[in-house]
Amino acid sequence: MKQLIERTEYLNKLISFKDTDLIKIITGIRRCGKSTLMEIYQNYLLSNGVEAAQIIKINFEDFAYRKLLEPEALHEYIIERLLPQKTYVFLDEIQNVKEWPAVINSLNLRQNIDLYITGSNAYMLSSELATYISGRYIEIKMLPLSFKEFCLTQKIVDLQQLYRAYLEKSSFPGALGINAGDINAYLEGIYNTVVVKDIVARKNITDIMMLESVVRFV
Numbered sequence: 001m002k003q004l005i006e007r008t009e010y011l012n013k014l015i016s017f018k019d020t021d022l023i024k025i026i027t028g029i030r031r032c033g034k035s036t037l038m039e040i041y042q043n044y045l046l047s048n049g050v051e052a053a054q055i056i057k058i059n060f061e062d063f064a065y066r067k068l069l070e071p072e073a074l075h076e077y078i079i080e081r082l083l084p085q086k087t088y089v090f091l092d093e094i095q096n097v098k099e100w101p102a103v104i105n106s107l108n109l110r111q112n113i114d115l116y117i118t119g120s121n122a123y124m125l126s127s128e129l130a131t132y133i134s135g136r137y138i139e140i141k142m143l144p145l146s147f148k149e150f151c152l153t154q155k156i157v158d159l160q161q162l163y164r165a166y167l168e169k170s171s172f173p174g175a176l177g178i179n180a181g182d183i184n185a186y187l188e189g190i191y192n193t194v195v196v197k198d199i200v201a202r203k204n205i206t207d208i209m210m211l212e213s214v215v216r217f218v
Helices: 008-016 034-046 063-069 071-080 100-107 126-132 147-151 159-169 173-177 180-203 208-217
Strands: 023-028 055-059 087-092 113-120 137-142
Touching: 008 034, 008 137, 023 034, 034 055, 034 087, 034 113, 055 063, 055 071, 063 071, 071 100, 100 113, 100 126, 126 137, 147 159, 159 180, 173 180, 180 208
Parallel strands: 023 113, 023 137, 055 087, 087 113
Antiparallel strands: none
């Protein structure tokens, strides 16, 4: 069972902007916990009077939603499920959707929508969001676990042992449930995804070996 870590700092930010006309945009490196944060926030809504029917949630990395990668299909899917009362719409990894800014801007025109989206900061740079989103938005920049958050997940008491474990296990939440001998393989997977899939694709880099040499040097 996945361990849900209470990311209080980020959760409180979402709560403070609840029911405002701002689009809530959660950005951050892959596997830092964006999807989990939305799950925690959805649980918060359900425990504070929001009905399950008022929540629409779509993860665009889930093959089940592959048809909704087309902007018209996604827009229609959400509009058909809106309720007269406030509807909370969660769109995870929105950058996978074609022409996603047009969909988001259109949905934000509706008065009964509270809109939350996540995306990798390889595709949603802070400097570019204003060109994507014509309406009002707030960006919540998410990081992997801080040392304080990491400590809350551990049974170790000694501070030096905790810090050593933090360095060895890394700050990625997903590494917490992995055996020590397998963590490097997990982190290498994240590293390769960021370098190859994000940087190479975004910058159209053809000499990948040169890029890897520069990254190793840095």
